[in-house]
Amino acid sequence: MHxxxxxxxxxxxxxxxxxxxxxxxxQVMPHINAVxxxxxxxxxxxxxxxxxxxxxLGNVFWxxxxxxxxxxxxxxxxAGKENTLGVDHPDTLSTVHNMALIFDNxxxxxxxxxxxxxxxAGKEKALGVDHPSTLSTVHNMALVFANxxxxxxxxxxxxxxxVGKEKALGVGHPDTxxxVNNMASVFANxxxxxxxxxxxxxxxAGxEKALGADHPRTLAAVxNMASVFDNxxxxxxxxxxxxxxxAGEEKALGVDHPDTLTIVNNMASVFDNxxxxxxxxxxxxxxxAGREKALGVHHPHTQNTLRAIANVHERMGQTEQARxxxxxxxxxxxxxx
Numbered sequence: 001m002h003x004x005x006x007x008x009x010x011x012x013x014x015x016x017x018x019x020x021x022x023x024x025x026x027q028v029m030p031h032i033n034a035v036x037x038x039x040x041x042x043x044x045x046x047x048x049x050x051x052x053x054x055x056x057l058g059n060v061f062w063x064x065x066x067x068x069x070x071x072x073x074x075x076x077x078x079a080g081k082e083n084t085l086g087v088d089h090p091d092t093l094s095t096v097h098n099m100a101l102i103f104d105n106x107x108x109x110x111x112x113x114x115x116x117x118x119x120x121a122g123k124e125k126a127l128g129v130d131h132p133s134t135l136s137t138v139h140n141m142a143l144v145f146a147n148x149x150x151x152x153x154x155x156x157x158x159x160x161x162x163v164g165k166e167k168a169l170g171v172g173h174p175d176t177x178x179x180v181n182n183m184a185s186v187f188a189n190x191x192x193x194x195x196x197x198x199x200x201x202x203x204x205a206g207x208e209k210a211l212g213a214d215h216p217r218t219l220a221a222v223x224n225m226a227s228v229f230d231n232x233x234x235x236x237x238x239x240x241x242x243x244x245x246x247a248g249e250e251k252a253l254g255v256d257h258p259d260t261l262t263i264v265n266n267m268a269s270v271f272d273n274x275x276x277x278x279x280x281x282x283x284x285x286x287x288x289a290g291r292e293k294a295l296g297v298h299h300p301h302t303q304n305t306l307r308a309i310a311n312v313h314e315r316m317g318q319t320e321q322a323r324x325x326x327x328x329x330x331x332x333x334x335x336x337x
Contacts, residue, residue, distance in 0.1 A: 051080035057073045062102065065256070067106055074098055090133065100114075100119060106296075113141065116144065123137055129164075135164040136161075141157050147300075154186050158186065162179045165179055174207065185227070188227055188231055196228045200221060203224070222248070223263055225241050235274050261290040303329060
């Protein structure tokens with residue numbers, strides 16, 4: 001247990017604002033894995049005295065795309081906070097918010113909304129509608145709506161978050177820029193490419209100034225720019241921006257992080273659109289292997305990659321391969337998935 005406290009204390013200094021923090025967390029991940037494995041076997045429940053440590057480890061696992069492990073520690077933190085602070089305390093609600101984020105990352109959108117709604121109602125009551133923590137939940141609910149394809153609803157919630165954040169935090173704050181960057185994605189999905197580029201450029205310039213060129217948030221804006229060019233059919237320009245984003249995210253997050261794999265999948269899509277089917281299959285295969293491992297075979301992102309591979313085989317006239325992959329798409333979930 002002493003080792004657990006030492007690891008958690010060191011990680012508590014990480015604030016997700018520095019690339020160095022991400023690198024440090026990656027470097028000590030073997031120690032984190034060893035300590036948490038020991039803790040699970042020796043101490044099935046951490047107890048209320050270890051709430052902060054559980055919360056910290058949940059945050060670290062979430063940042064590195066380890067959603068199952070993150071949820072385990074968030075659940076322990078939530079139980080402890082409800083017991084010691086109460087269900088409506090802001091710290092308890094922050095854990096509820098983060099658990100909703102995990103559900104969203106796992107593609108469980110309805111469950112994510114259910115938990116975000118609980119967090120939002122509590123935060124509005126405890127902190128007020130314009131508090132940055134409340135606006136963070138508003139922002140994340142917009143993200144779920146966007147993931148579901150409800151773009152008008154997503155923009156409505158993003159606009160509420162943006163107005164509040166600009167007032168409470170300032171136009172150049174990274175959290176404000178997150179909303180700007182996400183709105184760019186929605187505009188692109190709606191075909192409003194010029195507006196999407198304007199929001200991308202604003203987010204990218206702000207991130208570079210506030211966080212640096214190699215920070216994951218900056219790289220997310222680079223990826224967004226690439227996506228807009230891809231949607232416009234400017235494939236060479238899209239690849240140029242995707243390559244920049246990929247190199248940065250591989251360094252900052254690792255080759256198997258879900259965000260890195262999204263860029264790999266997006267590059268495959270560009271090769272597909274260019275008619276470079278063999279190259280597209282090569283990149284899709286990398287994305288699929290990583291997503292199956294990191295997210296599971298039934299996650300929407302994994303399924304989208306599998307569907308894209310099937311479509312490429314169909315276009316290549318490889319009907320049997322396409323049918324085999326399509327059959328996997330309709331395979332029932334096992335009780336363990």
